[in-house]
Amino acid sequence: MLTADHYSRLGLAGIYDKVLAGERLTLEDGARLFACPDVNAVGALAHHVRTRLTGDKAYYVLNRHVNYTNICVNGCLFCAFQKERAEQAGAFALSADEIVQKISDHGGMPFNEMHIVGGCHPALPLSFFEGVIRRVKGAFPAITVKAFTAVEIAHFAKLEGCTTLEVLTRLKEAGLRMMPGGGAEIFAPQVRERICPRKSDAQEWLRVHGEAHSLGLQTNCTMLFGHIESVEDRLDHLDRLRRQQDISGGFTCCIPLPFLTENSLLKLPVERLGEHTGLDRLKTIALCRLMLDNIPHIKAYWVMLGMKMAQAALYFGADDLDGTIVEEKIGHDAGAQSEQSMTIPGLHEMITRSGFTPVRRDAFYNPVNVNLTGADPAAVNCGADRKGGAA
Ligand code: SF4
Numbered sequence: 001m002l003t004a005d006h007y008s009r010l011g012l013a014g015i016y017d018k019v020l021a022g023e024r025l026t027l028e029d030g031a032r033l034f035a036c037p038d039v040n041a042v043g044a045l046a047h048h049v050r051t052r053l054t055g056d057k058a059y060y061v062l063n064r065h066v067n068y069t070n071i072c073v074n075g076c077l078f079c080a081f082q083k084e085r086a087e088q089a090g091a092f093a094l095s096a097d098e099i100v101q102k103i104s105d106h107g108g109m110p111f112n113e114m115h116i117v118g119g120c121h122p123a124l125p126l127s128f129f130e131g132v133i134r135r136v137k138g139a140f141p142a143i144t145v146k147a148f149t150a151v152e153i154a155h156f157a158k159l160e161g162c163t164t165l166e167v168l169t170r171l172k173e174a175g176l177r178m179m180p181g182g183g184a185e186i187f188a189p190q191v192r193e194r195i196c197p198r199k200s201d202a203q204e205w206l207r208v209h210g211e212a213h214s215l216g217l218q219t220n221c222t223m224l225f226g227h228i229e230s231v232e233d234r235l236d237h238l239d240r241l242r243r244q245q246d247i248s249g250g251f252t253c254c255i256p257l258p259f260l261t262e263n264s265l266l267k268l269p270v271e272r273l274g275e276h277t278g279l280d281r282l283k284t285i286a287l288c289r290l291m292l293d294n295i296p297h298i299k300a301y302w303v304m305l306g307m308k309m310a311q312a313a314l315y316f317g318a319d320d321l322d323g324t325i326v327e328e329k330i331g332h333d334a335g336a337q338s339e340q341s342m343t344i345p346g347l348h349e350m351i352t353r354s355g356f357t358p359v360r361r362d363a364f365y366n367p368v369n370v371n372l373t374g375a376d377p378a379a380v381n382c383g384a385d386r387k388g389g390a391a
Contacts, residue, residue, distance in 0.1 A: 002044045010038055019045045019290065022052070030235045030291050039279045039286075046286035046317030053296065054319045058356035059365060060347040061323035062111035063146075066102045068132075069093040072119025074151070076185075076196035078227060080263035082119050093121060096128065100135045102327070103143070111324060113363040114140075116147035117180055120155035126167060129156065130174040137175035144177050144363035150208035151183035154200045164204075165211045172215055178363050179212050181220030181255055187240050188233040195227065195266060206244045213250030218364060220253045221295070225284050226276035227259040227266060234284065238291040245294045252365065253297040253320060256281075256288050257304050278309060282316045289317025297365060302342070302350075311354040320361075321347060 007016035015029050025033075033042050071091050072082040083091035094102075103114065114136060133145050148156070148171070150164075157164045168176075185195065187202035200208070209219050223237050245251045258281050261268060268276075289298045299320040300313035310321055326341045342350075344360075351358040360368050 002041055006041060010036055010041055012036060012041070016045065019048060022293075024293050025290055027235050027239055030238070030287055031231060033287060033290065034231045034235070034283065039283050042283055042290075043286045043316040046289040047315050049289050049293075050298065050317045050319050056355070056357050057319060057359045058314050058351040058354070059297070059320040059359050059361045060351070061113055061361050061363065062344065063113040063115055063323040063363075064103060064111050064326045065115045065117075066094070066099055066327075068099055068116060068118040069121045069124070070119050071121050073122050073155070074120050074196065074198045076199060078185075078195050078224070078259060078264045078266040080260075080265075093124070096132050096135060099132050100139060103136065103140060111143070111326075112368065113144045113146055113178075113323070115180060116145065117149055117152065117182060120152060124159075126156045126160045126170060130170055133171065133174040133176055145175055146178035146180055146363055147171075147176055149180055149183035150205045150212075151200045153179075153208050153212075154204055164208045165215075168208070168212055168215055168217065172217060177217065178252075179209070179217055179219040181222040181251075181253070184222045184237070184241075185224040186227075186229040186233050187237045188229065191227075191229050191233055202240060206240060209250070210244060210248040213248035218250050218252045220255060220299075221251050222255045222257050223284075223288070224257045224259055226280065227268065234287070235291070238288060242292055242294060245292070249294075251295045253299050254288050254292050254295050255299040255301050255322075256285050257301060258284075260304065281305065281309060282312060285313045285318055286316040307350060311350055314351075314354050314356055320365075321350065323347070 004013065004016060007013050012032065015025065015033065018025060018029070033045075036042055067081075069092060070081050070083050071086055071093055072079075075082060075084065085091065086093065099116070116132070129148070133147065136143060136145055153164050153167050157167045160167065183199065184205055185192065185199070187205070189201065192199070192201060209221070212219050221241050223234065225234055241251065241254065258276070285298065285300065292298070297320050298318045299322055300310040300318035301322050302310035303322070303325060305313060310318070324342050324344065324347070348358045362368055
């Protein structure tokens with residue numbers, strides 16, 4: 001921890017005192033931290049908070065991502081994953097059989113969580129997704145199904161002609177236990193209007209998460225940063241998440257996602273290209289930890305950050321690296337240079353080399369047995385524990 005004198009010299013003495021006392025930071029405090037050129041000083045405050053919350057633990061999960069379709073009606077400007085029509089080269093929509101089969105294509109790795117997200121397909125009905133979840137849970141009862149962003153939930157409701165609460169209730173009955181945090185992007189309407197005008201707005205996104213929380217479903221939240229948004233937009237976004245959490249309390253983790261420019265139609269003005277540096281990413285992760293005092297975990301998503309920056313982020317407020325993933329399309333279509341998959345020893349090594357203690361967790365951050373072979377009773381072994389037939 002840097003000294004009080006150092007923060008005093010930076011003009012951050014009041015913020016330093018608040019962080020040490022565990023008091024909530026204001027938006028003005030957040031703006032001053034973003035403006036501080038000493039990234040290490042900001043990071044040290046975030047590290048103090050993450051250490052108070054989770055000690056030297058760094059979490060990871062054995063998970064399997066499945067992207068069921070890239071056909072999407074929304075056409076967000078930043079999205080390199082989406083295809084407009086099924087006839088387009090590279091467009092795909094997995095059948096229920098193929099989705100369930102993906103669980104078996106895990107290279108012998110047992111896992112705890114299945115993360116299912118996709119584009120807003122114009123024709124797939126809610127019954128299709130209920131069926132998928134029932135089949136996954138029937139075949140692998142121990143897997144936690146974490147699926148569908150709030151944007152997808154709102155889309156299902158529109159296609160079905162029912163409310164988002166009804167969609168969530170039906171999916172929960174089918175076996176849904178958790179929702180990922182995608183689709184939040186940046187809540188500020190003037191930014192949303194430019195980068196994702198057809199997508200759920202902030203009110204709808206937050207309402208769906210509040211409804212999920214009211215049903216007992218835990219959810220994650222995200223912030224896509226490093227594009228056309230301002231620092232004020234980032235702080236507004238974090239403030240809205242914090243206020244929603246005060247009301248409904250079901251956010252487990254926040255995942256700050258850096259915008260990857262490579263294959264996106266959203267091109268940044270030349271004068272802004274140099275702004276979104278590695279230091280900006282680390283500072284933003286630190287601000288997430290400092291502002292979101294009511295959300296327990298901050299994730300350094302290695303797919304989007306890259307391995308090295310994810311490791312560094314553990315010193316800037318993050319306490320979770322996500323997991324094995326196995327196959328990932330959205331970030332890699334956007335230009336992520338990271339691997340597709342991580343092994344359990346690989347995750348352990350990333351964490352221990354960074355000076356933290358690896359803790360393997362389930363979807364809800366409960367620790368599960370640590371075993372470098374991956375053979376633990378809490379995880380699903382797709383060979384041994386499989387009950388029914390994935391087609
Ligand atoms: S970000 Fe999601 S909603 Fe937007 S176009 Fe891509 S897949 Fe569709």
